Amino acid sequence: GAGVSQSPSNKVTEKGKDVELRCDPISGHTALYWYRQSLGQGLEFLIYFQGNSAPDKSGLPSDRFSAERTGGSVSTLTIQRTQQEDSAVYLCASSYSHEQYFGPGTRLTVT
Amino acid sequence: EDKVVQSPLSLVVHEGDTVTLNCSYEVTNFRSLLWYKQEKKAPTFLFMLTSSGIEKKSGRLSSILDKKELFSILNITATQTGDSAIYLCVELGNQFYFGTGTSLTVIP
Numbered sequence: 001g002a003g004v005s006q007s008p009s010n011k012v013t014e015k016g017k018d019v020e021l022r023c024d025p026i027s028g029h030t031a032l033y034w035y036r037q038s039l040g041q042g043l044e045f046l047i048y049f050q051g052n053s054a055p056d057k058s059g060l061p062s063d064r065f066s067a068e069r070t071g072g073s074v075s076t077l078t079i080q081r082t083q084q085e086d087s088a089v090y091l092c093a094s095s096y097s098h099e100q101y102f103g104p105g106t107r108l109t110v111t
Numbered sequence: 112e113d114k115v116v117q118s119p120l121s122l123v124v125h126e127g128d129t130v131t132l133n134c135s136y137e138v139t140n141f142r143s144l145l146w147y148k149q150e151k152k153a154p155t156f157l158f159m160l161t162s163s164g165i166e167k168k169s170g171r172l173s174s175i176l177d178k179k180e181l182f183s184i185l186n187i188t189a190t191q192t193g194d195s196a197i198y199l200c201v202e203l204g205n206q207f208y209f210g211t212g213t214s215l216t217v218i219p
Contacts, residue, residue: 037207042147043147043201098214101211102207105207
């Protein structure tokens with residue numbers, strides 16, 4: 001069946017511009033995670049959605065980052081006024097229990 | 112299609128037991144294999160393996176990679192309740208490929 005999809009697969013943007021990254025989780029998965037992997041850095045948790053509960057935003061690095069999940073399905077991660085240090089692969093994962101199914105990621109490059 | 116498969120999906124053991132977590136992969140252009148421990152939501156880096164047959168150790172944890180048979184194992188000896196977590200295997204090829212994780216529960 002269809003896995004987690006993310007779009008775009010690659011995004012190049014100029015410093016200061018806003019970007020939106022999209023995640024389509026596996027249908028029926030109640031939990032959705034956003035992570036990022038930067039060059040030379042490990043996997044960094046950003047935000048977690050579980051059902052209708054308030055999201056856990058504890059991993060968001062600054063108030064330029066926000067995410068929403070509409071209708072308990074598709075999620076959008078928005079980065080405002082992008083900085084060069086935002087360059088990374090942004091990964092989305094969804095799960096029903098503990099197994100996480102990761103999408104292919106969006107590679108964001110801020111020039 | 113490149114993929115990473117972890118087994119078992121979940122495991123419950125008693126404190127003091129030794130566990131072995133498995134990760135097999137099928138990838139093109141293999142570069143490295145990484146293990147993470149995920150408690151609550153934030154993953155913690157454990158090991159990065161690039162060479163076959165060389166064991167990496169950190170306290171009670173150790174890991175080894177077999178590039179011929181395309182798998183890695185993560186061993187935890189004398190398990191403690193604090194080892195309870197999800198253990199993620201990630202392979203870096205042309206991009207990152209993630210396993211679905213093994214959920215380990217250590218009961219007192």
